[in-house]
Each structure stands twice: as structure tokens, then as C-alpha cells.
Amino acid sequence: xxxxxxxxxxxxxxxxxxxxxxxxxxxxxxxxxxxxxxxxxxxxxxxxxxxxxxxxxxxxxxxxxxxxxxxxxxxxxxxxxxxxxxxxxxxxxxxxxxxxxxxxxxxxxxxxxxxxxxxxxxxxxxxxxxxxxxxxxxxxxxxxxxxxxxxxxxxxxxxxxxxxxxxxxxxxxxxxxxxxxxxxxxxxxxxxxxxxxxxxxxxxxxxxxxxxxxxxxxxxxxxxxxxxxxxxxxxxxxxxxxxxxxxxxxxxxxxxxxxxxxxxxxxxxxxxxxxxxxxxxxxxxxxxxxxxxxxxxxxxxxxxxxxxxxxxxxxxxxxxxxxxxxxxxxxxxxxxxxxxxxxxxxxxxxxxxxxxxxxxxxx
Amino acid sequence: xxxxxxxxxxxxxxxxxxxxxxxxxxxxxxxxxxxxxxxxxxxxxxxxxxxxxxxxxxxxxxxxxxxxxxxxxxxxxxxxxxxxxxxxxxxxxxxxxxxxxxxxxxxxxxxxxxxxxxxxxxxxxxxxxxxxxxxxxxxxxxxxxxxxxxxxxxxxxxxxxxxxxxxxxxxxxxx
Numbered sequence: 001x002x003x004x005x006x007x008x009x010x011x012x013x014x015x016x017x018x019x020x021x022x023x024x025x026x027x028x029x030x031x032x033x034x035x036x037x038x039x040x041x042x043x044x045x046x047x048x049x050x051x052x053x054x055x056x057x058x059x060x061x062x063x064x065x066x067x068x069x070x071x072x073x074x075x076x077x078x079x080x081x082x083x084x085x086x087x088x089x090x091x092x093x094x095x096x097x098x099x100x101x102x103x104x105x106x107x108x109x110x111x112x113x114x115x116x117x118x119x120x121x122x123x124x125x126x127x128x129x130x131x132x133x134x135x136x137x138x139x140x141x142x143x144x145x146x147x148x149x150x151x152x153x154x155x156x157x158x159x160x161x162x163x164x165x166x167x168x169x170x171x172x173x174x175x176x177x178x179x180x181x182x183x184x185x186x187x188x189x190x191x192x193x194x195x196x197x198x199x200x201x202x203x204x205x206x207x208x209x210x211x212x213x214x215x216x217x218x219x220x221x222x223x224x225x226x227x228x229x230x231x232x233x234x235x236x237x238x239x240x241x242x243x244x245x246x247x248x249x250x251x252x253x254x255x256x257x258x259x260x261x262x263x264x265x266x267x268x269x270x271x272x273x274x275x276x277x278x279x280x281x282x283x284x285x286x287x288x289x290x291x292x293x294x295x296x297x298x299x300x301x302x303x304x305x306x307x308x309x310x311x312x313x314x315x316x317x318x319x320x321x322x323x324x325x326x327x328x329x330x331x332x333x334x335x336x337x338x339x340x341x342x343x344x345x346x347x348x349x350x351x352x353x354x355x356x357x358x359x360x361x362x363x
Numbered sequence: 364x365x366x367x368x369x370x371x372x373x374x375x376x377x378x379x380x381x382x383x384x385x386x387x388x389x390x391x392x393x394x395x396x397x398x399x400x401x402x403x404x405x406x407x408x409x410x411x412x413x414x415x416x417x418x419x420x421x422x423x424x425x426x427x428x429x430x431x432x433x434x435x436x437x438x439x440x441x442x443x444x445x446x447x448x449x450x451x452x453x454x455x456x457x458x459x460x461x462x463x464x465x466x467x468x469x470x471x472x473x474x475x476x477x478x479x480x481x482x483x484x485x486x487x488x489x490x491x492x493x494x495x496x497x498x499x500x501x502x503x504x505x506x507x508x509x510x511x512x513x514x515x516x517x518x519x520x521x522x523x524x525x526x527x528x529x530x531x532x533x534x535x536x537x538x
Contacts, residue, residue, distance in 0.1 A: 058392070061391065061392050061395055061398070062388040062391050062392050063391070064391055064397050064398050064399045064400070065398060065399075065400045066398060066400055066402065069402070320385060320388060320389065320392070321385075323388055324381075324384045324385050324387070324388045325381060325384065340374065
């Protein structure tokens with residue numbers, strides 16, 4: 001294997017052996033869980049906060065503005081200051097709201113995105129859990145979030161929230177289909193749902209290149225459908241500012257609002273990293289067929305940089321869409337899904353199945 | 364066009380027009396020099412305001428400390444929120460007749476909405492807006508200003524048929 005120098009499982013094994021040597025297996029297990037949990041919490045917070053900053057910067061430059069530039073160098077500490085502000089704000093209870101559901105909704109949203117990042121392969125051997133149904137797991141977990149959205153809208157006892165939540169429900173339920181079908185394209189190509197196996201299968205070229213036209217169509221479909229699934233512009237009907245003030249989180253304040261906000265950006269990261277993993281090879285360096293020397297040079301860049309580079313590229317694409325396209329109406333949104341994306345996706349799957357059957361793709 | 368062809372041409376048109384939009388924003392993204400907003404306190408030294416900017420009301424004085432206000436009070440009548448008060452005085456001119464001159468042209472900046480009706484309606488184009496925009500003060504009374512400078516006098520125009528002259532907005536911006 002050419003990537004042994006950057007194999008992270010060496011480190012994890014060493015940590016595991018250290019704990020096993022110094023304490024009972026049960027305590028070692030608990031300690032490892034604690035460490036993994038802590039690392040994921042910190043990574044989650046940092047990525048979420050810096051995605052907010054990145055979004056503000058990207059949108060500003062696209063609109064010929066500077067964006068945040070006062071707090072810290074180039075405004076780098078801006079979102080941390082915002083978070084501190086949100087932490088100190090009052091949590092306003094809403095009269096006649098369903099108290100229990102109102103309080104539990106932000107946690108459901110944030111737990112759903114937290115569960116999803118557990119299965120993301122950040123680098124070789126750097127993955128929380130490597131399920132053998134990784135793609136399916138990601139799909140299943142990321143759609144739990146919409147329950148939180150619906151609960152938030154329902155329990156707020158506000159018309160804006162309810163309309164936003166119902167829109168969000170309709171949107172996520174219908175676009176889930178397209179996301180699944182687009183991911184199925186690569187599952188057919190690689191013959192596995194396990195994310196690590198999908199990445200290994202891209203060692204001689206990424207699926208977007210190896211699967212040529214159908215894979216590119218599937219990638220574009222995935223981008224569109226997943227943008228809709230994470231409720232981002234141009235599909236941000238759930239929180240259409242001009243019509244619904246803030247949609248499902250209108251009544252939330254302080255840290256509960258911050259949870260929704262952070263989960264929204266983390267969902268964007270999850271979707272982008274899934275696209276990078278499945279279509280663009282995840283942490284796998286850029287390899288071209290049997291060009292040995294070229295592949296060797298590419299191997300020197302650590303996998304974690306490849307992973308984050310690709311993810312940032314996909315995130316930039318999603319942001320570019322958001323700050324360019326006008327928002328769709330709810331009927332246009334559903335027309336796009338049921339009349340365009342879904343039929344094209346189904347045909348695409350059929351085409352891919354045929355190609356794989358005939359072996360007409362780069363192996 | 365048959366429906367199937369219509370369906371596909373719809374898709375291609377949509378992609379084409381979306382790409383057009385993406386090119387505009389993408390161009391701005393890779394050209395940060397196109398940024399039009401300015402970093403204000405840093406560029407304060409060489410900040411240039413625009414001629415049409417309505418900063419605060421001034422009575423234009425020329426280099427001889429002369430203005431064109433004859434105290435007619437039309438600006439006071441036109442002001443929607445009463446931010447202008449005209450106090451006039453009477454002097455005897457060289458013909459031995461009493462003549463109205465301006466004593467105090469009082470301007471309440473705190474009440475002004477910068478609608479510009481006073482400047483537009485001034486028959487002798489004596490008023491203008493300066494480009495001064497840093498109005499913050501610690502005492503509210505400082506927002507009440509006397510626009511005619513001490514010792515200033517009215518500039519007598521030679522009797523000519525009245526033409527609509529350009530407002531003297533550029534001549535003396537610093538008050």
C-alpha cells in the first residue's frame with residue numbers, strides 16, 4: 001500500500017494499546033469513547049463556526065463587499081465572538097408553546113448532524129465508525145434532522161414557524177429520493193455501501209472521472225438535491241426571510257437558535273464531505289490510472305488535506321449556488337424534483353446499471 | 364414543439380441561464396478589486412464624498428465672507444419639520460430705505476431629515492448641502508447651529524434678468 005506513511009490507524013492503535021496496558025478493558029473503552037467524543041465535539045464546533053465565517057466572506061466578495069473584517073485579523077474571530085454573544089443571550093420562553101418539544105427540537109437537529117459526522121472518513125484510518133452500510137447510514141441519519149425541524153415549527157405555536165416547518169418537511173421528503181438515487185449511482189459502480197471500500201475503489205481514479213457522463217450527472221443531481229435537503233438557498237423555503245421572518249426557528253433565541261444555525265452549517269459540511277467521498281475520492285489522492293510516478297508524487301500530500309480540499313471545493317460550489325440563484329417558489333420546487341430530477345435520476349440509474357453490466361466504464 | 368423536445372429545451376435553457384448568473388458571481392469572486400465598499404475609519408484621511416451627498420445644511424459663504432441670503436424665510440416655510448428658524452433684522456440702505464437683512468439663520472440638525480426642500484426652494488440659491496457627515500456630538504445643544512458666519516453680509520447681485528443658476532453647492536463645502 002502506498003499510503004502507509006499517512007495511515008492514521010497506527011496512531012489510534014498506539015493509543016488503544018496504551019490504554020489497554022494501563023487500565024482494565026472496560027475503562028480503556030470508556031476512555032476511548034470520551035476522547036473520540038471530545039475530539040468530535042471540538043471539530044464540530046470549529047468547523048461549524050468557520051463555515052459561518054466562510055459563508056459570510058464568500059457572499060461578501062461575490063456581492064463586492066469586504067465581509068467581516070473587524071474582529072481579529074480578517075475577521076477570523078468574528079463568529080467566535082458571535083457565539084459568545086449568543087451564549088449570553090436570554091432564552092425567551094414562548095407562552096402557549098409545547099414546552100417539552102420546543103426545548104427538545106434543537107437537540108434533535110444537532111444530534112442528527114452529530115451522528116452523521118461519525119461515519120465520515122476524514123483520512124485513512126481516521127473515521128469514527130466504518131459501517132458496512134455507510135452510505136445508507138448517512139442517508140438515514142441526515143434525514144432525522146427534519147423531525148427536529150418539524151417539531152420546532154409545530155411546538156412554537158406560531159404561524160411562521162409552522163408554515164416554514166411544513167415546507168421544510170415537504171421539501172426534505174421529496175428531495176431525499178434524489179439524494180438516495182444519486183448516491184446509488186456510485187454504489188452500483190463500486191459494488192459496496194461501505195465508505196472505506198468506496199474510497200479504496202477510487203485508488204486508480206475518482207468515480208466522477210471513471211464513471212464519465214452518468215457519474216457527472218449523478219454528481220450534479222446530488223449537489224442540487226442535497227442543497228435542497230439541507231434547506232439552503234436557492235431552496236431555503238423553510239426560513240424564507242422575506243415571507244416567514246425566520247421560518248421554523250422564528251421563536252428561538254440564544255443558544256437554541258445557535259444550535260439550529262450550527263446544525264445547518266454542519267449539514268452543509270456533511271453533504272459536501274459525502275459528495276467528496278463518494279464522487280471525488282474522499283481522502284484518496286488524485287491518481288490517474290497507471291501513471292506510477294505521478295501517483296507517487298500525489299501520495300506525498302497527506303490524505304487529510306485531500307479530504308478537506310475536496311470538501312471545501314464542494315462547499316464553495318454550494319455557496320456559489322446560494323449567492324447566485326433566486327429562490328424557488330414551493331410549487332416550482334416540487335415541480336423541479338418530481339418532474340425533472342427524479343425521472344432523470346431514474347434513467348441515469350438504469351444507464352449506470354447497463355454500463356456496469358457491460359463493463360463500459362474505466363475500471 | 365412537441366412536449367418531449369420542450370422538456371429537454373427547458374432543461375438546457377435553465378442550465379444556460381443559471382450558468383450566466385454563476386459567471387457573474389464567479390467573476391466577482393476571483394476579482395476582489397471590484398469591491399466597492401470602503402473601510403471607513405481607516406480611509407478617513409483621503410475619503411472623498413460625492414457632490415450629491417447631503418451632509419448638513421450650510422449657507423454658502425464666499426471668500427469675502429459674503430452670502431446670498433436676504434432673509435426671505437422661504438426655507439423656514441418649506442421645512443417640513445421646522446428645523447430652520449429665520450431671525451431677520453432691519454437696516455437702512457444707501458437709498459435711505461429700510462431693508463431686511465438676515466440676523467440669524469438657525470438650523471436644528473437634530474430635527475433635519477435631509478429632504479432638501481430648503482435648498483431646492485431657496486430663491487437666491489444661498490443654501491447648499493456640505494459633505495460633512497460626522498454629526499455625533501456629546502451635547503444636544505451643539506446640534507443647533509447658526510449658519511450665517513459672524514460679520515458676514517449679503518452679496519448684492521447686479522440687477523440682471525433672473526436666470527436659474529446652478530446651485531453653489533461645490534463652492535465652499537467646509538463650514
